[in-house]
Amino acid sequence: MIITVDAVRCKGCNICVSICTKQVFTLSAKRNNYGTTMPEAVKEKECIGCKLCEKLCPDAAINVEE
Amino acid sequence: MNRLMERYLRLDALPTLFCPGCGNGIVQNAAITAIDNLGIRKDIACVSGIGCSSWIPCYYNMDVMHTTHGRALAFAQGLKLSCPDKKVLVFTGDGDCLAIGGNHMLHACKRNIDMAVIMVNNHIYGMTGGQKSPATPKGVRTKTSPWGAYDEPMEGAELAISMGATYVARWTTAHPVQLEKSIRAGIEHKGFSFIEVISQCPIQSGKGVYGDKDPSFILNYLKKNSYVYKEGMEEPRGKIKCGILKHDNDKTEYIERMQTQLQQYREGKTAKEKKGGAKNK
Numbered sequence: 492m493i494i495t496v497d498a499v500r501c502k503g504c505n506i507c508v509s510i511c512t513k514q515v516f517t518l519s520a521k522r523n524n525y526g527t528t529m530p531e532a533v534k535e536k537e538c539i540g541c542k543l544c545e546k547l548c549p550d551a552a553i554n555v556e557e
Numbered sequence: 558m559n560r561l562m563e564r565y566l567r568l569d570a571l572p573t574l575f576c577p578g579c580g581n582g583i584v585q586n587a588a589i590t591a592i593d594n595l596g597i598r599k600d601i602a603c604v605s606g607i608g609c610s611s612w613i614p615c616y617y618n619m620d621v622m623h624t625t626h627g628r629a630l631a632f633a634q635g636l637k638l639s640c641p642d643k644k645v646l647v648f649t650g651d652g653d654c655l656a657i658g659g660n661h662m663l664h665a666c667k668r669n670i671d672m673a674v675i676m677v678n679n680h681i682y683g684m685t686g687g688q689k690s691p692a693t694p695k696g697v698r699t700k701t702s703p704w705g706a707y708d709e710p711m712e713g714a715e716l717a718i719s720m721g722a723t724y725v726a727r728w729t730t731a732h733p734v735q736l737e738k739s740i741r742a743g744i745e746h747k748g749f750s751f752i753e754v755i756s757q758c759p760i761q762s763g764k765g766v767y768g769d770k771d772p773s774f775i776l777n778y779l780k781k782n783s784y785v786y787k788e789g790m791e792e793p794r795g796k797i798k799c800g801i802l803k804h805d806n807d808k809t810e811y812i813e814r815m816q817t818q819l820q821q822y823r824e825g826k827t828a829k830e831k832k833g834g835a836k837n838k
Contacts, residue, residue: 497558500571504578504759509773527577546590546733547776549575549582551562 494532500552503527507544578772580730580756591740604633610650610677627658645672651692666720670811673743679758687761717751724750725803731780
């Protein structure tokens with residue numbers, strides 16, 4: 492799975508970090524355009540492709556592709 | 558950015574003006590997925606009123622009408638009557654639909670006119686700064702009820718059922734897949750379909766209603782404190798009732814009823830004319 496988090500769209504609400512059942516995302520020190528810290532997909536290999544992060548991202552910043 | 562949303566949103570209008578963690582974005586995604594699954598981008602028209610939730614369709618790159626406060630359903634009915642081939646999808650909030658637009662909602666339900674209404678219920682007037690709305694739960698502190706709200710909340714879905722809407726469902730933002738399916742079923746359903754979405758407003762109602770401002774905490778709270786209703790089951794107290802609450806295919810639709818009556822009137826008129834003509838001769 493290739494998971495990308497768009498820094499232009501992300502607002503840093505951290506829903507994806509808490510909702511992922513496999514803890515793929517972690518908080519990073521990177522800043523998005525909104526000015527808050529944004530998540531990073533670290534354990535991409537453990538992703539099972541449920542796409543819950545894609546559906547629950549309010550700003551459509553996450554894209555999951557096989 | 559999400560590939561599906563990239564095709565459907567007006568990229569020049571982004572970023573959206575929703576706060577970080579707002580539930581409106583989740584509803585936006587769900588509605589787009591439902592429209593994409595049905596493949597009716599050119600046949601659909603979105604109508605919305607005033608409020609945070611009414612900004613949802615304004616970012617869609619298709620037919621959208623942003624109308625006056627509370628009158629989204631009135632405008633939508635006019636649109637549906639003038640273009641009966643269009644599928645109409647209405648986005649309103651709890652203040653827009655239950656407070657100022659309550660009367661329009663009652664009459665649209667009663668008429669059973671073919672449209673789908675998504676009511677995003679965040680229990681508060683979010684855009685104007687956190688005042689008490691008709692859907693605010695009892696005992697919740699807001700800007701205009703500093704010692705706790707003391708009246709009972711209004712239940713949109715129950716109101717729609719009692720007024721005769723034929724498809725009624727309620728989901729929370731923690732159920733995105735079920736919400737998508739419900740929106741799809743609501744658009745396909747011939748008659749008035751009312752979908753209530755319990756949404757989080759982390760900035761204005763987060764602390765008062767749920768006890769925390771964190772959007773992920775509120776999502777987990779909604780997931781834990783809701784149950785999916787099935788007919789004949791025992792209903793646990795103090796939890797949000799979710800699921801498809803009513804699905805009735807027997808009632809005839811408003812425009813169909815109107816057209817049959819018009820046809821009957823025309824037939825009666827021509828028969829009368831023929832009769833009158835015969836008498837004159």
